[in-house]
Amino acid sequence: MRRLSRRAVLHTKGTDVSQPQSVIIPLPNPAALYQVLRVGNRAANGRAVARIAAGLPALTAEVGAIDPGAELVSAVGIGAELWDAISPNKRPRLLRPFKAISAGGRSAPATGGDLFFHIVSRRGDLNFELAMRLRRQLGAMVEVMDEVHGFAYLDSRDLTGFIDGTENPHNAEDRSAAALIGREDPSFAGGSYVLTQRYVHDLDKWRALSDREQESIIGRRKADSEELAEDVKPPTAHIARVVIVENGEELQIVRNSAPYGTTSEMGLFFAAYCKTPEIPERMLSRMIGASGDGLHDRLMEFTCAVTGASFFVPSLDTLRELG
Numbered sequence: 001m002r003r004l005s006r007r008a009v010l011h012t013k014g015t016d017v018s019q020p021q022s023v024i025i026p027l028p029n030p031a032a033l034y035q036v037l038r039v040g041n042r043a044a045n046g047r048a049v050a051r052i053a054a055g056l057p058a059l060t061a062e063v064g065a066i067d068p069g070a071e072l073v074s075a076v077g078i079g080a081e082l083w084d085a086i087s088p089n090k091r092p093r094l095l096r097p098f099k100a101i102s103a104g105g106r107s108a109p110a111t112g113g114d115l116f117f118h119i120v121s122r123r124g125d126l127n128f129e130l131a132m133r134l135r136r137q138l139g140a141m142v143e144v145m146d147e148v149h150g151f152a153y154l155d156s157r158d159l160t161g162f163i164d165g166t167e168n169p170h171n172a173e174d175r176s177a178a179a180l181i182g183r184e185d186p187s188f189a190g191g192s193y194v195l196t197q198r199y200v201h202d203l204d205k206w207r208a209l210s211d212r213e214q215e216s217i218i219g220r221r222k223a224d225s226e227e228l229a230e231d232v233k234p235p236t237a238h239i240a241r242v243v244i245v246e247n248g249e250e251l252q253i254v255r256n257s258a259p260y261g262t263t264s265e266m267g268l269f270f271a272a273y274c275k276t277p278e279i280p281e282r283m284l285s286r287m288i289g290a291s292g293d294g295l296h297d298r299l300m301e302f303t304c305a306v307t308g309a310s311f312f313v314p315s316l317d318t319l320r321e322l323g
């Protein structure tokens with residue numbers, strides 16, 4: 001996969017912005033580790049946790065030096081309640097906890113979380129090493145709510161067998177424009193919001209469908225991800241529900257998800273970075289069938305979100321200040 005420089009100074013809408021954390025802009029490598037943590041007694045532990053979080057870029061460089069070819073990158077996201085415990089007077093404009101969405105028996109639950117660690121490289125063992133060092137530092141101040149070790153499946157497919165990422169922004173400029181806060185919240189420029197959800201697939205139910213039926217649920221061909229023609233693609237197809245056009249432009253997010261699981265329970269850990277939490281939430285609301293047009297995403301009949309949370313991922317400068 002083409003790699004993107006993560007050192008170049010990024011420009012958003014003509015302004016220099018702080019550097020984002022290193023996971024956001026490069027195209028993802030095959031091994032991913034996601035961790036959602038709760039901080040016990042935020043008022044007492046918040047500052048110490050913030051110092052450890054602020055040390056993540058240095059710790060990533062230290063572990064990454066074991067094998068620079070593995071291209072270890074990371075990010076830490078901070079939930080609204082933890083943010084308010086550590087920096088109540090200076091907060092990102094749109095930071096608030098993710099609210100559950102439900103309709104017609106389908107749901108996107110809100111399970112919360114104070115910290116989100118996202119680690120990616122070519123080597124699962126280096127991801128694990130970094131996560132272990134963090135965990136040792138955090139000790140009894142945190143409780144792990146969810147930990148998922150993701151992998152690239154075949155040629156970048158979701159476990160449904162469909163290529164995932166075809167329409168994801170691919171170059172640094174487009175990824176920055178979609179993911180990074182710019183002038184709209186200048187104190188937090190270079191930061192991002194991330195929505196995380198762990199999905200569990202019902203693959204027995206999915207495999208009972210023909211390829212043709214699966215394709216009409218995704219809206220793309222299974223073999224090569226070619227989009228179905230408008231007159232064939234149902235309005236309930238996944239890509240029909242998540243494409244939202246406003247003022248002639250498609251709303252964009254940067255998906256950085258990965259398949260995960262065991263042979264008993266498997267699915268997708270979904271992570272979407274965006275300069276506003278509202279865009280992925282609007283997509284999700286159209287998927288669940290809560291957007292008021294009477295339609296839902298048929299993919300939701302074959303997979304179920306079991307977690308959901310929203311975090312702010314500060315720029316490197318803001319992260320340093322927090323520490």
Ligand code: HEM
Pocket residue numbers: 158160162163164165166167168199218220225238239242243253268270272280281283284287303
């Ligand atoms: C289990 C959950 C999900 C699965 C298996 C899944 C799978 C896919 C697949 C196979 C594609 C087509 C290829 C591509 O362009 O990447 C796609 C596209 C997309 N998905 Fe999902 N997705 C899931 C959840 C979500 C969620 C929760 C959102 C938003 C909140 C989302 C947003 C998008 C977007 C924006 C596109 C690109 C649409 C386009 O421009 O054509 N997906 N997804």
